[in-house]
Amino acid sequence: MTTVAIVYHTGTGDTGALAEAIAKGAASVENVTVHLLQITPQQIGEDGRWADSEILAKIDASDAIIFGFPTWMGSVSSVFKAFMEGTFSLWFAQGWKDKIAGGFTNSASQSGDKLSTLFQLSIFANQLSMIWVGLGDPPGNNQSTHSVNDINRLGTWLGMMSQSDGDRDATQAPPMSDRITGERYGRRVALVAKRWIEGPSAYQTEYIREGAIPADARGWVGQS
Numbered sequence: 001m002t003t004v005a006i007v008y009h010t011g012t013g014d015t016g017a018l019a020e021a022i023a024k025g026a027a028s029v030e031n032v033t034v035h036l037l038q039i040t041p042q043q044i045g046e047d048g049r050w051a052d053s054e055i056l057a058k059i060d061a062s063d064a065i066i067f068g069f070p071t072w073m074g075s076v077s078s079v080f081k082a083f084m085e086g087t088f089s090l091w092f093a094q095g096w097k098d099k100i101a102g103g104f105t106n107s108a109s110q111s112g113d114k115l116s117t118l119f120q121l122s123i124f125a126n127q128l129s130m131i132w133v134g135l136g137d138p139p140g141n142n143q144s145t146h147s148v149n150d151i152n153r154l155g156t157w158l159g160m161m162s163q164s165d166g167d168r169d170a171t172q173a174p175p176m177s178d179r180i181t182g183e184r185y186g187r188r189v190a191l192v193a194k195r196w197i198e199g200p201s202a203y204q205t206e207y208i209r210e211g212a213i214p215a216d217a218r219g220w221v222g223q224s
């Protein structure tokens with residue numbers, strides 16, 4: 001059995017909706033158990049660092065960890081930053097060395113400087129000597145025939161990015177194309193982790209046609 005933990009912070013639920021999509025994708029892989037773990041301000045101590053032994057035990061027992069947070073002020077959200085700093089003793093012990101890592105972030109603007117926060121996160125994972133897994137799908141929405149309904153519509157590689165319109169709540173934002181992209185990313189990380197645990201026979205590379213438009217994404221953003 002391979003275990004994937006999705007550890008995330010969300011302020012108003014948008015990043016949480018993406019975390020659920022990623023969990024769904026990871027859980028679609030046979031023999032994979034998924035823990036969906038939310039980081040909250042209540043778990044932060046007086047020293048400003050995150051601590052929660054129950055959640056930490058579940059993360060410790062996982063083979064892969066996918067981290068997620070909203071991009072705030074062009075940076076990792078403060079609550080998630082407290083989580084990162086809360087792993088300081090783990091860094092000393094290199095306690096997550098050789099676990100598989102992935103990451104996602106969500107914000108209101110198309111760019112919103114999200115790339116800088118994925119940089120921050122990938123450096124964090126590498127400081128812990130984890131093995132980073134990028135998105136693995138080609139960029140969408142970059143030709144005249146493409147649209148916002150494309151998988152990977154924001155065109156990123158380092159990790160998963162989504163965008164949530166500021167005037168929509170978490171039932172609609174991020175849009176379906178981002179949620180499907182998230183599902184695919186969760187599945188990819190779970191497959192890579194499974195290969196890491198069970199060996200090459202447990203894994204087959206999954207490709208996508210460039211600019212593929214998922215049929216059920218249409219209509220979500222009001223387009224036919």
Ligand SMILES: Cc1cc2nc3c(=O)[nH]c(=O)nc-3n(C[C@H](O)[C@H](O)[C@H](O)COP(=O)(O)O)c2cc1C
Nearest residue numbers: 010011012013014015070072073074107108109112
């Ligand atoms: C304090 C704060 C800072 C923000 N900074 C950014 C930013 O730098 N770039 C951006 O695109 N959106 C920014 N936003 C918008 C949020 O990223 C956006 O509303 C996101 O969907 C929130 O996700 P959540 O519902 O998971 O909290 C900011 C929002 C807040 C509250």
